[in-house]
Amino acid sequence: MLHKQLKPFPENFLWGASTSAYQVEGANLEDGKGPSCQDVKKVPEGTSELDVCADQYHRYKEDIALMAEMGFKVYRFSISWSRILPEGTGAVNPKGIEYYNNVINECLAHDIVPLVTMFHFDMPAALDQRGSWSNPESVDWFVNFAKVMFENFGDRVKYWLTINEQNMLTLVGPMIGTLCIPEGTENVLKETYQQNHHMLVAQAKVMALCHEMLPEAKIGPAPNIALIYPNSNKPEDTIAAQNMNAIRNWLYLDMAVYGKYNNLVWSYLEEHDACPEFHEGDAEALANGHPDFIGFNYYSTGTVEESDGTETGGGDQQSSRGLAGVAKNVKNPNLMKTEFGWEIDPVGFRNTLREVYSRYRLPIIITENGLGAYDTLTEDGRVHDPYRIKYLQEHIKQMRLAITDGVEMMGYCPWSAVDLVSTHEGVRKRYGFIYVDRDEFDLRTLDRYRKDSFFWYKKVIASNGEDLSPEFTAE
Ligand code: BG6
Numbered sequence: 001m002l003h004k005q006l007k008p009f010p011e012n013f014l015w016g017a018s019t020s021a022y023q024v025e026g027a028n029l030e031d032g033k034g035p036s037c038q039d040v041k042k043v044p045e046g047t048s049e050l051d052v053c054a055d056q057y058h059r060y061k062e063d064i065a066l067m068a069e070m071g072f073k074v075y076r077f078s079i080s081w082s083r084i085l086p087e088g089t090g091a092v093n094p095k096g097i098e099y100y101n102n103v104i105n106e107c108l109a110h111d112i113v114p115l116v117t118m119f120h121f122d123m124p125a126a127l128d129q130r131g132s133w134s135n136p137e138s139v140d141w142f143v144n145f146a147k148v149m150f151e152n153f154g155d156r157v158k159y160w161l162t163i164n165e166q167n168m169l170t171l172v173g174p175m176i177g178t179l180c181i182p183e184g185t186e187n188v189l190k191e192t193y194q195q196n197h198h199m200l201v202a203q204a205k206v207m208a209l210c211h212e213m214l215p216e217a218k219i220g221p222a223p224n225i226a227l228i229y230p231n232s233n234k235p236e237d238t239i240a241a242q243n244m245n246a247i248r249n250w251l252y253l254d255m256a257v258y259g260k261y262n263n264l265v266w267s268y269l270e271e272h273d274a275c276p277e278f279h280e281g282d283a284e285a286l287a288n289g290h291p292d293f294i295g296f297n298y299y300s301t302g303t304v305e306e307s308d309g310t311e312t313g314g315g316d317q318q319s320s321r322g323l324a325g326v327a328k329n330v331k332n333p334n335l336m337k338t339e340f341g342w343e344i345d346p347v348g349f350r351n352t353l354r355e356v357y358s359r360y361r362l363p364i365i366i367t368e369n370g371l372g373a374y375d376t377l378t379e380d381g382r383v384h385d386p387y388r389i390k391y392l393q394e395h396i397k398q399m400r401l402a403i404t405d406g407v408e409m410m411g412y413c414p415w416s417a418v419d420l421v422s423t424h425e426g427v428r429k430r431y432g433f434i435y436v437d438r439d440e441f442d443l444r445t446l447d448r449y450r451k452d453s454f455f456w457y458k459k460v461i462a463s464n465g466e467d468l469s470p471e472f473t474a475e
Contacts, residue, residue, distance in 0.1 A: 226299065
């Protein structure tokens with residue numbers, strides 16, 4: 001569609017950015033916090049441990065003040081389960097409650113809406129030892145954790161996200177350090193989708209609980225959605241793209257919105273003797289959980305062709321290797337790549353927004369989008385990141401086109417507000433508007449510096465997305 005005139009961003013559009021607890025906070029065993037799976041995992045060689053990260057635990061005031069200076073309307077952060085409940089269940093850690101109360105209050109003092117992710121890749125290690133999401137009790141564990149959060153923070157937090165990138169936990173969990181498959185498991189696919197099922201039921205129950213306990217609040221899922229293109233107009237390539245879209249994307253949103261398994265996914269699981277077992281009450285719980293909006297993370301699209309049966313699976317969030325019998329992943333020659341090998345597809349962002357909205361007709365907030373790059377702090381105390389400005393500018397432009405296409409958008413939270421530790425590529429893969437002075441193993445000062453993208457995004461927010469030109473004033 002070529003538009004004659006662009007629609008503006010909505011008046012109360014939520015501009016902001018995101019982080020997650022285990023990647024930004026540090027203080028990983030401080031003030032009573034129990035370890036999470038991220039604290040006990042073996043980090044990839046050459047990358048930092050997750051004990052200090054950006055040290056936000058000790059510097060949240062400074063970080064939130066900088067976000068306010070950028071004009072943030074919203075800050076998406078996650079609550080560490082094992083900071084609140086060190087054992088995952090049982091006793092609450094008062095210091096953990098105090099910390100998140102402080103963060104929430106600090107946001108509100110700056111007129112920043114807190115958008116809280118309840119679970120972002122950091123299962124308490126104590127629950128991993130009890131079988132993690134394999135254990136059917138995991139549903140109750142998560143509901144209990146949600147209840148603690150609603151009771152303690154629900155008077156001030158009006159927007160909640162359930163599980164960050166459940167689809168990535170399921171498809172590339174080992175890469176992120178989360179998927180815990182019990183030793184001796186014979187059918188790993190079945191086990192993986194049983195865990196996935198428990199998460200889906202837990203999410204549905206938590207959405208229903210949120211509506212019951214906090215009638216004013218709004219809640220939604222936060223998967224990683226990437227539209228999958230067919231490599232050619234060969235009809236078999238479209239079948240492959242439909243397969244991959246179902247397994248990677250629609251399974252998660254169909255379940256969140258309709259409470260039903262996607263039919264293509266279900267037959268794929270049947271073929272592999274991997275259908276999850278429904279426990280008593282699951283179907284009802286799935287039917288009773290409804291999101292108020294859809295949050296999703298977007299980094300890039302994927303492209304596939306007909307499977308030749310040799311695909312091995314795996315890869316990372318954006319570099320799927322395809323799935324045998326489902327689809328073969330191929331490079332898209334029309335797209336550039338980031339320094340870390342992820343394809344860049346701003347038009348694909350519009351495609352994905354249009355597709356998600358026409359399938360589900362719920363307002364959308366983008367919970368992640370951004371460019372991981374090597375940044376350099378120069379002698380003038382600045383970080384010149386025109387590549388990040390260009391990436392964001394092109395994506396925001398496409399988001400506005402999607403709004404003009406009729407997509408109902410609530411907000412945009414790129415990844416990340418502050419530099420933090422990547423899921424598997426260390427500190428050197430930076431995403432933030434705010435530079436943190438440390439490298440992989442040398443903690444240096446941990447001081448904060450405003451990147452060029454900081455000043456540019458400030459201007460974008462001040463103009464409510466009208467002015468996307470690359471010029472900016474550094475103050
Ligand atoms: C998403 C995650 O997959 O992408 C974040 O929700 C993550 O936790 C982000 O950091 C970027 O990925 P990576 O692997 O570059 O850190």
